[in-house]
Amino acid sequence: MLGVARASHPGPAAAVTLAAVLLALTWGASAGTAALIGVAALAGQLSVGWSNDLVDRHRDRTSGRRDKPLATGEITPTSVRAAIVVALVVAVATSLSLGARPGGLHLVLVATGWAYNLGLKRTVVSWLPYAVCFGGLPVVVSLAARGEAGPVWIVVAGALLGTGAHLVNAVPDLEDDRRTGVVGLPHRLGARRSVDLATALMLAGTVVTVVVPAEGLDELGIAALVLCGGLLVAGRVSGGRGAFPAAMGIALVDVVALLLRS
Template identity: 50%
Template sequence: MLRAVATPLALLRACHPEPTVAVTAMVTALAVIAGRDVRGVLLVAGAVLAGQLSIGWLNDALDAGRDTAVARSDKPVVTGAVSVRTVGVAAVVAAVVCVPLSLASGALAGVVHLVAVGAGWAYDLGLKATRWSVLPYVVCFGLLPVFVLLGLPGAPVPWWLPTAGALLGAGAHFANVLPDLDDDAATGVRGLPHRLGAAGSRAAAGLLLLAATVVLAVAAPLPAALAWSVPVLAALVLAAGFRAGRRPGSRAPFRAVLMTAALAVLLLLVASS
């Protein structure tokens, strides 16, 4: 009985639950704000969740050997809580489920979302270890808001929405990789953040996320006071974080990048309402 419960829980931990939930929640909120009806919102949530689950599970299945080599105790596959085969099968099943859920929003919208998910798979399958590692994040995050709007007949897709999404995704890539730079380097993963190093990656993450808030402030239909207060606040947060980060072992820059990401997402959702 305990084994039957433990395996699904371990499988959930293997899908990178924090980013999976965060991305699904953000895109679902965007669907609500954009005016999708209840059915449309549920379809968006289901499609995005299935797509993100497939990306997360594929990543852990393919990285099992590298994670074992560096003794990643936070990985269920490494601890033996779930098998590589189970995680791989789950990735395929989630990808298959994602197809009809995506196409239920319309053929064009569905194809756009499947391209976004395909970008995530391309990252897992090898791009993560190249200088082009940021590209799948740019494509995926740039297309997710397009998927939501294309599901609304006749709804325009303003240029600033996918642009801000792409910048947000690029910044998220650098921020997400920061805690794992040493482990990745030890197992031969040499993506763009690894080539820039920790300091360069923190700076890239902060600047890209700040750029997302500036794009929204300049182009999105927002009150001027709100539009420019967020980039200014983001700049102050980043400056304080990087200053505090001069201390050895400080995680202040990483936390500042995450706070800037939260501000960018908040502004994106407000701008879309």
């Protein structure tokens, strides 16, 4: 069971679920609705994470990935397929319980994550599923919690954050990916340019999040921009090793600012 849990990409799944629940509560959703949103988000994320490791198990084995339970033989493909089926059933049931519009849109986002795993990750548009999913999730939450799609700026900020997250997430595995036939946008850009672009996109997401809803700069906006600017400078001064954590720090500021602005 521990191996199956590790194969689900638990970190990103937990982060997305927490962000969705916090956003739902911020927008006045009832405890029951927020819980349904959380379960739907978690189940969808788990299905995407498991399918990723299932599809990539042969590549991971070739690359000697000891952190991948499927690649090491700690768990079997059959057990992961069973977990995927359960996750998809839960995702469909809980998503549709939120209503036709939010539920249907959430299932489209889950399908988009699967499309990335099944082939889009190997193309120049490998960033698109991340942009769609990060930009679309706030719309799902807003439709479920408030019955409306929510402001456009949140979609834009989410898409910028998602694209940046894709670029920095791919950087540590660029060489292994190339050797096993995966050549998405980060692989075409290279590590340094991927991190540079990711940092710029996340910084742009911060600007959208803190400036647009306030129609200008206030204390929160100034604090967020100063913090992100400091992270950007620190990442450049420290060289390649510091660029990745700096980009992740900017992403964290984006998420916090998004919650405070909502």
